[in-house]
Ligand code: SF4
């Protein structure tokens with residue numbers, strides 16, 4: 134069975150918060166200077182991937 138997962142490249146992330154403001158599932162949050170993704174809440178809708186100015190987010194097949 135194939136499933137998807139949201140991946141963050143922590144070297145690219147600028148902690149701007151854009152991905153958090155578009156997420157309807159509250160699946161991502163900034164913890165100090167660390168973007169955390171809750172895999173149980175994230176449905177891989179891809180909205181955050183589109184708005185990230187740093188190209189730090191991607192959805193991969195796992
Ligand atoms: S939108 Fe991109 S650069 Fe901004 S906090 Fe999210 S992952 Fe980081």
Ligand code: SF4
Pocket residue numbers: 139152155156157158159160161170174175176177178179180181182
């Ligand atoms: S892929 Fe969609 S559900 Fe997952 S963190 Fe990004 S905006 Fe939220």
